[in-house]
Amino acid sequence: ETGVTQSPTHLIKTRGQQVTLRCSSQSGHNTVSWYQQALGQGPQFIFQYYREEENGRGNFPPRFSGLQFPNYSSELNVNALELDDSALYLCASSSGQGSYNEQFFGPGTRLTVL
């Protein structure tokens, strides 16, 4: 069974640029959630995708957007990067839409905005 994978591992961008982060869910999982973790903080929920539809969103501006593909992999896109977007971006997958299911996290993508 393959776990959650994310790419790239690290990324450096400059302010104003756009970035795309990728996540492959664990085998058999159809739900993907994205989280942002600033240094020294707990992760913050960005949004969740279930069967290619956005299924909930946290308190993040519209320049944070996402996609989920038929194979349940997902992308997180961030436009007009700001310095405060520097963080570890985590993807989690689970099976089903419900709130009872254990979530499994990938290794994360470390984004640095200069």
Next chain:
Amino acid sequence: KQEVTQIPAALSVPEGENLVLNCSFTDSAIYNLQWFRQDPGKGLTSLLLIQSSQREQTSGRLNASLDKSSGRSTLYIAASQPGDSATYLCAVIGGNAGGTSYGKLTFGQGTILTVHP
């Protein structure tokens, strides 16, 4: 709005000691609670999941308890080892006003654990 607090923020113990990490949440209407481990700069490893109807879960040297009515959970680590050194995060699903139909995890800020030989 659900808020999760973890105490202490940091803990340093000698190898072999039993220890308790605490987690509290403001809204008791949760669906489940999950404990995670995070090594520096890495992703999260799920340790234990407690459903709202359960009181505790055990895995090896780890035991997590849940008291929904008081909004508290504890993670007990027996016979700690240097390899247990990491940040431990508590997260809950649910408890938001109006309810949620999706699995948004609300995290605490974590407890940094150091176990020295």
